[in-house]
Amino acid sequence: MSESTAVQLKDEGNELFRRQDYVGALAKYTEAIALDDKNAVLYANRAACNHALNKYLDAVDDAKKATEIDPGYAKGWSRLATSRDALTDWERSAEAWQKALDALPKTNLTPAEQRQKDQYSAGLDAARTRGKAPRDPRLLRFKAGDGNLPWQIAKGMLPELRQGGPEKYSSSAWVISYAYDDFAKGVQSMNELKAVPHPQAPGGFAYHGNLMALAHVTNGLMRDERVFHIDQPDWMSKYNKQVTFEATARRAWHSDGPENIKELAQKRLKEKGWNDVRPALSVTVRAWIMRSMLESHLRGGPEVGIQFLKRAVDLLEWGRNIWKNVSNEDRGTIFQDTFLRSVRGMHLKMFMDAYNTDPGLNSKFPLEHLKEEAEDLLKEIDIALKIPRKEEADPGFVSSFCIYPAGIAYSMIGFYHAQTARYSNDALACISFFNAAQAYMQAAQTYPEDDEYRPLYLSCAMDCMRNAGVSIRDFNEVAIKLRAAVPKMMKIWSVSALQQGGRDDKIQANLRSADDLMKLVAEGKLTLEDPVPFDP
Secondary structure, three states: OOHHHHHHHHHHHHHHHHOOOHHHHHHHHHHHHHHOOOOHHHHHHHHHHHHHOOOHHHHHHHHHHHHHHOOOOHHHHHHHHHHHHHOOOHHHHHHHHHHHHHOOOOOOOOHHHHHHHHHHHHHHHHHHHHHHOOOOOOOOOOOHHHOOOHHHHHHHHHHHHHHOHHHHOOOHHHHHHHHHHHHHHHHHHHHOOEEEEOOOOHHHEEEEOOOOHHHHHHHHHHHOHHHOOOOOOOHHHHHHHHHHHHHHHHOOOOOOOHHHHHHHHHHHHHHHOHHHHHHHHHHHHHHHHHHHHHHHHHOOOHHHHHHHHHHHHHHHHHHHHHOOOOOHHHHOHHHOHHHHHHHHHHHHHHHHHHHHHOOOOOOOOOHHHHHHHHHHHHHHHHHHHOOOOOOOOOOOHHHHHHHHHHHHHHHHHHHHHHHHHOOOOHHHHHHHHHHHHHHHHHHHHHOOOOOOHHHHHHHHHHHHHOOOOOEHHHHHHHHHHHHHHHHHHHHHHOOOHHHHOOHHHHHHHHHHHHHHHHHHHHOOOOOOOOEOOOOO
C-alpha cells in the first residue's frame, strides 16, 4: 500500500480525535503505523489517544517512540511529559518538558510556537513543584521485633490449628502465615544478593544471587497482600538491585508494552523454547505487580499502580488463551488460574483506590467497570470451586486463591452500590444503600471468622443500612454479629494497616450507635420495627 494511504488514515484519525472518538482514532493511527512505522507524528498522535483513554503507560511507550524517531519533535516530548504527569513521575516529566522546550526555536517564534513555549514552561514549573511535594505513603512500616504482627501471632497458632484438623483450615492464620513465609523467603534472597567487581560488567560490578526472589515475594502477595511491609531502611535499594539482576539474567521485557511483548514472546518461543521464555515472562509480570504495589502503597499513587496491574491482567489473559493447550509446567505458574484470580482481586482493590482519587459520575475509573469486573471474578470462582483439585494444597491455599478473591469481589460490589447511592435521588439511594449492605454482608460472611475483613465489612454494612431505611431490629442483628466478630479478629489482627488507618474507631462508632438505638427501644421511645434514623 502507498504512503498516501498512511496519510489518509492519519487524517481520518485526526478527524475522529476531534470528535473525541479516541478508540476509533487510535485504530486509524495504528493502521497508519503499520504502513509507516518511522513517522513520529503517528506515534505522538496515538500517544494522545492512549492518554485520553487513561492508558498512560501505553501513551508513554508511543511518545517515547516518537522522540526516538525524531529527537527534535517538540510535540513528541510534550506528549511524553503529559503522560509522565499522569503517572505522577514528576522527575522524568520535568525532563521531558525541558526537552520539549529545547526543541523549539530560540528566537523568532511564531504565535503557535509561542503558545507551545508557554504551555511547556507551565508544565515544567508544575512538574518541578509537584516533585518537591511530600508523598503520603499508604504502606506502613512495621518493626520485626514488635512481636504482635499478624504473621507472628499466626505462626504461634499453627500447631494448635493443625491438631484441630480440617475444621480449623478456614482460619486467617493459615493465609497470613504462608503469605509471610513466601514474602520473607524473597526478602532473604534479596539480602543475599552480592556485587562482585568485574571490569567488563556495567558499572564495574557483576551480581550473584537467587533468581527466585521476585517469585517468592510476589507469591506472598498473591496469598495476602497485607503481608507487604518494609522493615529495613535499604529495602528499596536492595529490591531495585534484585529486580535488575533477575530481569537481566532472564532477559525480561522491562520497557516494552504488552502488545510488543506478545509479539516478541512468540518469536522467542520459536527460537529459544519455553525454558527461555517462561522465566522472562514471569519476571516481567511479577515486576509489574511489584511496581503496582510500590506505586500504590509506598508512593500513594493507586491511579498509577492500576496501570501496571492492568498490563499484568492483559498479558496473563492473553497467554492463557493463546497457550491454553500448553501444560502449566511449560508455560509457568503465572498462567495458572489461581495466579490470575489473585491478580484480578488485587486489580479490583486498586481500582477502587484509584476511583477514590477521582470520584464521581465522570471518574476516569468508572464504577460500572468495577462492578462488572467483580461479577466476572465471582462467576470464575464459582466455576473453579466446582472442579475438584488434583494437586494437594496447604490449608491456606483455597482461602488465598478462591475465598479471599470472592470476598474482595463482594466488597467491591458493595462499594459500587454505596457510591452509586451518593449520586442518586432519595428513593434510588435507599435501594442502592440496601444493595450495598447486602453485598458487604456477603463479603463479611465469605472471610474467615477471625479475619479483620469480617468485622470491617459488617461495619460497612451497618453504615449503609443506616441510610437504607432498614429496621432497628435488622440493624441490631448485624451489630450483634459485629460485636461477636471483634474479639476473634483481635486475636490475630490487633495490629495491621487497617487498624492503624482507623478500623477500630469506625467499628466502635457503629456498635455505640446500635447501643444507643436499643436504649431508646428499651425506654419505649422507639420500637424494633422503626427504621434506623438517617445519617444527618
